[in-house]
Amino acid sequence: MTNSLVFTARPGKNYMEQIPRDVKGRAVAVMAEGKIYDLRLSPEREVEAQVVTQDSEEGIRILRHSAAHLLAQAVTELYPGALPNAGPVTEDGFYYDIFMDPISSQDLERIEERMREIASRDIPIVREVHSRQELLSIFSCNRFKLDKIRANVPEGGQSTVYRQGEFVDFCQGPHVPSTGYLKHVKLLSVASTNYLGDPSRERLIRIYGTAFPDEKSLKQYLKNREEALRRDHRRIGGEEMDLFVFNSERAPPGFPLYTPYGAAIRNELIQYMRDLNRENGWLEVSTPHIFRDTIWKQSGHYAKYRPNMYVFQLEDGDGYGVKPMNCPGHITIFERRMYSFREMPVKLCEAGTVYRYEKSGEVGGLTRPRMFTIDDGHAFLRKDQIQEEVISILRMITRTFREILGITDMKFDLSVIDREHPENYLLSYRCHSCSSVSEIRAASLQGELACPVCGSREIEPDFSAWDEATEQLRKALESLNIQYKEYPGEAAFYGPKIDVHVKDALGRYWQFSTVQLDFFMPINFDLTYVGSGGSKERVVMIHRAIYGSYERFMALLLENFAGKLPTWLSPPIQVYITPVSNSYDDYAAEVSRALSREGIRVELDTSPETVAKKIRMIRQKRPAYIVVVGERERSSGSVTVRNRKDQQNSYGLSEFISRLKEEIRERNLEQTL
């Protein structure tokens, strides 16, 4: 903060008149004694005030909230009868929910035009204080605002409205002094929502927009947004690079089909994980996609997860469920024999494809398919091995994201139990009457919660297993110096977990890795090992995934690199080869053979098109390198290579091959040629 942002404000004149001249143009409000005030207000006594500028975090929120009012004003002017509900600020803009007839995105232009027009009139935005009675009468035509007044202004109390011309809104503010501050606005999209999120209540139209202090930053934001749309993995991977296809007439919605190009990337990712798993003691297994319903009943999936499962019955009457998770399969392998305490932990892993009937509105692209493959792993361990194993998994996670994506700033979330709602979890209950302990998930019970042994209602949840597990997770995170946040109530029904969210190049967070402790599946399946004293000891389970799913990870890959994958991961085409004309087909073929003999994925194109056209066409597929050969190359035994930065360099063929192989072997993030 520079000094000119702080000044002494005196009573008698409003803040606007007292703001230091050099920052006046950027000011939208002032902060005094910890509170933010409109510039049109005057201090009640002499105070140290700090200017809130429109480019500060708080300032831009004020600007955007004011823009939301501007939007509401424009809409109510254009659509008589429209009733504004609420217009909060979002992370990068604002929206306003308005009760009105549905509009399409084309109508946004008209509304935006009106907003600009109102902004150019520079109408003063004035704060007024009114009694509850007055407020109710001002907004007598708007039942949504009446609800808010009744809910927020006590009987006999007062609150504020902000008025700009004909438009008045019930609002605490603060706001910019006049509509002239709001010239750099843009409406972005229209969606719908229900009042109070209740489907039985009124359907509101939600209009999204954003506002900036100046045209330049607005333009920059819109440019970034454009870039985001261009980076959409559905566009890059599905249309341009031809990696996968969705065909809802043939396969169910949300079931991706991979082309040879897409399958090659998947296989490369699978191979990477195979190596990492082996290095860390994880043994690969393979399990069926379909299990009898008995296993799903035992695992508890039928109780909780059935609506999300593909279940079916054959004519013989037996019921089956397509797996939504891999754990029962891995458990079935683990329980085939006894393990000694010396053999623990047993760590089984699999690129396991699961099928989940996700709600129709949730399905979309590779980030939310209904069929996806988890790089799944289940560790069966002794209680004393938890922390060490979690640490090992966390290391695998950080390494994977660093090596493949070059990303290091992941968000770790520790999801813990909500102690206020024990019924949502599988918990031990202790009975006060008979002192027995039983594992129950209260929400799955039909009747009253009661002791299964003596029937007493005097039972109490015992959180100790959860607390212990949670503490192990905390310690693991802390021992690696990983910053994390705790989220009560976000835990799985069977245990606490660590989820990893990764920010992509566009600043959006996606959930990928997960490490879930599970004390209860071992109880359901009675999983034990033989302890050092020869007694059966209870196994602890960890469910973990590093990528999360191959689908979502591939989406992140594509968006993160805008399709320009590192060479090792560029199996669609690592090297595209074309001769300058068909006279050099032979040499091009020779180069192609030499590369592919070395395991490099090449695509030779001897079609009789111009080089310019071929390059234009192939760029969509994003080959790592484009090799063009003609007389110069043939006579010197070399290749001319065009890299992703569109730089051209010539290399001797053998040098090119050895350096390329090196780049692939090292899994370099950057191109070296």
Place this chain on the structure above:
RNA sequence: GCCACCGUAGCUUAGCAGGUAGAGCAGCUGAUUCGUAAUCAGCAGGUCGGGGGGUUCAAAUCCCUCCGGUGGCUCCA
């Protein structure tokens, strides 16, 4: 699941005052044999997402229904 918007050839799209589809790219054929983001010409490709219903003399165009895609869905004055 609920709500809104959208759905014309593989892709991008014209047609959106209702009169039974027009283009560019890709594809194919031929010519061109070419030095790094558009060589030329020709051909073919659409029952206007699909099924059903309605309005009309007439529907890609208007209405309803089903399907799919996209965005949104406690609170946030």
